[in-house]
Amino acid sequence: MTGQPSSSGLSAGASASTEPVRRPRLFAPALAMVVLAALIGVASWLGYRLSYDTALTRQAERGQVQMRLYTQALASELARYDHVPGLLSLDERIEALLAHPRDAARVAAANAYLVALNARAGTRVVYVLDAHGNVLAASNWQRPDSYLGEDLSFRPYFHAAMEGQLGRFYGVGTTRSESGYYLSAPIGPRDSPIGVAVVKIGLEAVEQHWQGTGIPDMQMLLADENGVVILASEPSWRLLALKPMSDEQRQRLIHSLQYNRAPLAPLAFQPVRKLRNGDTLVSLRGGPPMLAQSAALPGTDWHLELLSNTMQARVAALNTAALSGVVAAFVLLLGAAWNVRRRIIGERLAARAALEAANSELERKVAERTADLSQANAQLQAEVAERTRTEAVLRQTQDGLLQAGKLATVGQMSTGIAHELNQPLAALRTLSGNTQKFLERGDYETARTNLSTIIGLVERMGRITGALKSFARKPGNGRRGARLDEAVDNALFLLDTRVQALQPDIVRDIEPGLAVVCEPNRLEQVLVNLIGNALDASESPGAQGTPRLELRATVSGGKAHLTVRDSGPGLSEDAFARLFEPFFTTKPAGQGLGLGLTLSAGILNEYGGSLRASNHPDGGACFTLTLPLAEPEAEANSA
Ligand code: ADP
Numbered sequence: 113m114t115g116q117p118s119s120s121g122l123s124a125g126a127s128a129s130t131e132p133v134r135r136p137r138l139f140a141p142a143l144a145m146v147v148l149a150a151l152i153g154v155a156s157w158l159g160y161r162l163s164y165d166t167a168l169t170r171q172a173e174r175g176q177v178q179m180r181l182y183t184q185a186l187a188s189e190l191a192r193y194d195h196v197p198g199l200l201s202l203d204e205r206i207e208a209l210l211a212h213p214r215d216a217a218r219v220a221a222a223n224a225y226l227v228a229l230n231a232r233a234g235t236r237v238v239y240v241l242d243a244h245g246n247v248l249a250a251s252n253w254q255r256p257d258s259y260l261g262e263d264l265s266f267r268p269y270f271h272a273a274m275e276g277q278l279g280r281f282y283g284v285g286t287t288r289s290e291s292g293y294y295l296s297a298p299i300g301p302r303d304s305p306i307g308v309a310v311v312k313i314g315l316e317a318v319e320q321h322w323q324g325t326g327i328p329d330m331q332m333l334l335a336d337e338n339g340v341v342i343l344a345s346e347p348s349w350r351l352l353a354l355k356p357m358s359d360e361q362r363q364r365l366i367h368s369l370q371y372n373r374a375p376l377a378p379l380a381f382q383p384v385r386k387l388r389n390g391d392t393l394v395s396l397r398g399g400p401p402m403l404a405q406s407a408a409l410p411g412t413d414w415h416l417e418l419l420s421n422t423m424q425a426r427v428a429a430l431n432t433a434a435l436s437g438v439v440a441a442f443v444l445l446l447g448a449a450w451n452v453r454r455r456i457i458g459e460r461l462a463a464r465a466a467l468e469a470a471n472s473e474l475e476r477k478v479a480e481r482t483a484d485l486s487q488a489n490a491q492l493q494a495e496v497a498e499r500t501r502t503e504a505v506l507r508q509t510q511d512g513l514l515q516a517g518k519l520a521t522v523g524q525m526s527t528g529i530a531h532e533l534n535q536p537l538a539a540l541r542t543l544s545g546n547t548q549k550f551l552e553r554g555d556y557e558t559a560r561t562n563l564s565t566i567i568g569l570v571e572r573m574g575r576i577t578g579a580l581k582s583f584a585r586k587p588g589n590g591r592r593g594a595r596l597d598e599a600v601d602n603a604l605f606l607l608d609t610r611v612q613a614l615q616p617d618i619v620r621d622i623e624p625g626l627a628v629v630c631e632p633n634r635l636e637q638v639l640v641n642l643i644g645n646a647l648d649a650s651e652s653p654g655a656q657g658t659p660r661l662e663l664r665a666t667v668s669g670g671k672a673h674l675t676v677r678d679s680g681p682g683l684s685e686d687a688f689a690r691l692f693e694p695f696f697t698t699k700p701a702g703q704g705l706g707l708g709l710t711l712s713a714g715i716l717n718e719y720g721g722s723l724r725a726s727n728h729p730d731g732g733a734c735f736t737l738t739l740p741l742a743e744p745e746a747e748a749n750s751a
Contacts, residue, residue, distance in 0.1 A: 148448075152440045159436025160429045165387070167425030171403055172391050179407045179418050182332060186318060187410050190293065193313050196233050197278070197297030200226075200309035206240055206249075210299060210307045213248050222249035236292055237312040243305065245270050257287045266369065269296035269310060276302035279310075280412060282342045284351070284372035290314075291342065291350075319343045329421030331402075337413035338365060340376060352379035354417070381419075393422065400426075510714060517711045518637055521644065522584050524703065528609030532576055536569040543569075579606055583636060593742035594632035596665055596674060597622045603639035610647050616659035616679070626665055628672045628739035630719045635739075638715055638723075641708035642676045642735050648699065649680025649733060656681075656731050667741065671721070675736045682727040691725055712737075 200206050209215075209222040222240065230238045230251035237259070239250035245265020252258045264270055272279030279296035292312040298305035322332045322345040334343040339355035351374040353362075362376050384393040384401045393401045405418040543562045550559040583606055600622060604611060611618075628635070643661070650659040660679040665672055683691070690696040692713050697706030713723040721739035728734050 148441075148444055151444060152437050155440030156433040156437035160433035163432030164422075164425055164429035167428045168387060168391075168393075168403060168422065169389065171420060171422065171425055172387065172389055172405060175391075175403060175405045175418050175420055178330075179405055179416060182322075182418070183407050183409055183416050186334070186416065189315075189318060190313070190409075191411070193233065193235060193295055193311055194278075196229070196235060196238065196311045197273075197295050197309040199229070200238070200240065201297060201299040206299060206307075206309070209240065209248055210242065213242055219249055223251070223253040226251040227253075233311070235311045236290075236314045237310075239310050239312075240299070241265075241270060241308040241310065243274070243307060245308075248307070259287070262287075264310075267294070268368075268370075269294045270308055272296060273298045273308040273310075274305055276305065279308075281370075282336045282414075283370045284374065285312075286369055286372055289372050315343055319345070319347075323347075329423060331419040333417045333419070334409070335415055335417060338370075340365075340371060341379060342414075349379055352377055354379055354381075356380075394419070513707070514634075514637070514711050514715070517641075517705070517707045518584060520705050520707065521637070521640055522580065524644070525580075525606065525609070528607075528613075529576065529580065532609045533573055536573050540566055540569055575605075582633065583640070585633070592629060592631065593627050594630050594635045596626045596628055596635075596672060597624050599632060599635040599639055600663055600674075602636050603643050606636070606640055607643055607647065610644075614647055614651055614659050616647070616650055616661045619660070619662040619664070622663060622665040622674070623667075626667070626672055627742040628719075628721075629742045630715075630721070630739050634715045634719075638712040638737060639676075641712050642737070645708060645735070646676050646678035646680070646733070648703075649678045652680055654681025655679055660732070671738050671740050673736055673738050675734050677728055677734045678732045680732055682731060683725060683733050688725070692723075 203225060205218070205221045205225045209218045212218050226238045226240070226249055230236075235251075237250060237252050239252075239259050240248050241264060242248050245263050245267070247259040247262045247264060250259045253260050267281065267283065269279030269281040272281075273296040276298050279294070281294040281296070282291070283294060284291045292314050295311045295313065297309050298307075299309050300306035322343070330345075331349075332343075332345045333341050333349055333354070335354045336342050338361075339353055339357070341349050341352050341354055344350050351371055353376045356378060357365075357376065365371065365376060366373055379396075381394040381396055381402075381404065382398075384395050386392050387403075392404050394404045395401050401422050402419045403422055405420075406415050407418075408415045543566050547559045547562040547566070550556070550562065579602065583602075600620070604618075643663075646661055647659075649655065650661065656679055658679070660677075662677040663674065664677075665674045667673070684698075687696075687698065691709050693706075694710045695706035697704035709723070709725075716723050716737055716739065719739055721737065724736045724738070726734045726736070
């Protein structure tokens with residue numbers, strides 16, 4: 113609604129400002145996925161790290177045990193020869209040699225002793241130096257590469273011994289480039305030795321043992337005080353510098369001939385990480401990380417280095433990382449599912465609450481409406497009761513009115529009826545007087561004739577009073593059907609005096625037996641009104657020619673139509689407008705009440721019929737009454 117563009121150029125900016133409102137909806141799931149992935153990643157990393165460190169700690173513990181074994185083995189191997197140089201200083205042949213170094217017999221005796229000692233001790237070479245560092249006797253005196261006569265004063269073990277200490281030294285032989293462990297001891301008094309006893313031990317056996325153990329994923333090396341690898345399970349590492357070395361230091365070591373001019377290239381282990389227990393993770397030339405553990409070799413400045421492959425720890429860590437990731441994903445998804453469930457339940461509860469609220473609101477409204485309806489109903493019932501009462505009163509009034517109208521008609525007819533009755537009465541008096549005389553004369557025949565006439569007259573009078581009585585009585589509840597021709601006959605009989613007086617031409621066209629739905633007495637009342645009005649009109653001043661009364665009945669649409677036409681002046685405009693108005697009359701006082709047509713229309717309406725007035729084109733008024741045709745049974749009952 114806000115984005116609806118208007119004619120103004122500003123609206124584009126206004127609508128654009130409402131756009132970004134939608135974005136977070138698309139962004140939210142993506143953000144949730146990123147957060148989820150990040151959490152899984154963190155869990156995996158933590159799992160990896162924890163498992164890796166734990167595995168490394170275990171590996172380090174195993175390594176420690178291993179190192180202890182190796183260092184002990186190595187230390188005891190070296191210690192085995194500690195006493196050998198000391199032994200030499202005690203022997204008198206050596207002493208004699210040092211006293212007379214040029215005496216060939218003493219040299220030979222010393223050499224023989226050294227050969228025997230070397231063989232016994234299992235060392236590589238045993239030899240004796242004088243106080244200047246020259247070799248006086250050696251166990252390998254017979255060999256072409258014998259040290260005999262060599263000046264070894266440059267060797268540090270010589271200096272150490274000359275200072276009265278036990279010398280230990282690893283070096284590579286200058287003659288055969290054979291590496292070995294040199295042990296030296298002073299001969300003679302400690303403060304001023306007269307010579308030095310030296311034992312050379314080969315450590316190949318130890319190295320071969322290391323290589324022979326064949327423990328996979330594990331390397332051992334032994335570095336001397338200069339950090340140069342002197343023994344290694346990996347042969348190519350030998351004589352490489354373990355620690356970074358300055359050029360000056362390297363040159364000095366090369367010149368010392370300790371390693372027989374070996375270049376002492378660096379064996380560069382790059383540190384990767386230091387562990388909490390002090391061990392380090394290192395990698396060689398970008399290779400896989402290895403756990404490096406170090407232990408000093410007792411009694412020496414050397415140290416043993418154990419390098420173990422961390423492959424297993426890494427595989428275990430990767431497994432744990434994968435497991436942690438899966439568990440984290442499961443927990444997070446479980447959390448998400450729980451959250452969704454919680455939200456759904458919340459929404460359901462809210463919907464239920466809303467429904468209940470709507471329900472109670474509906475019930476309240478229904479109750480309100482019901483109350484309103486009940487009230488309206490009660491009011492309606494009261495109104496209906498009032499109407500029924502009013503209708504009853506009206507009906508009563510109408511019945512009274514009808515009766516009054518009928519009685520008024522009777523009143524109007526009374527003069528004629530009196531005349532009608534007086535004539536036979538006068539005739540009766542004359543006839544009975546005459547009959548008396550005829551009887552006295554014995555003229556029985558004439559008397560019988562007179563009596564027959566008298567009976568006829570009495571019967572006629574009886575018929576008149578009977579008709580009047582029947583007309584004047586209140587209608588009963590019984591008959592519902594009436595024969596139209598009979599009703600017309602009765603009406604004409606009631607109006608007979610007036611008909612006799614006017615002598616109109618009467619035209620009757622009514623199918624005999626045609627029955628309509630109406631109480632006969634009521635139908636007669638209507639017909640007496642209509643025919644009475646027609647007679648009135650036909651003798652009124654405006655009437656045309658010979659008085660004429662037409663009574664024609666037709667049947668159509670299940671109804672009977674009876675038209676009463678007269679030869680009167682017809683209906684004036686005023687009369688047309690007010691015909692069915694109660695008390696409308698144009699007749700002089702005493703003749704008209706103005707109720708005849710009103711009551712007639714009322715009676716016909718009551719039986720489902722109607723009354724229509726018109727002027728005939730050839731003159732005279734036409735009144736047409738319409739009533740439903742009666743069922744044959746109803747008609748039969750009425751007979
Ligand atoms: P009343 O006959 O007592 O006057 P009605 O209700 O029968 O009462 O008639 C009302 C009036 O209708 C009459 O006074 C008369 O003016 C007029 N009227 C009725 N019938 C005819 C007719 N056939 N011709 C002319 N006028 C009539």
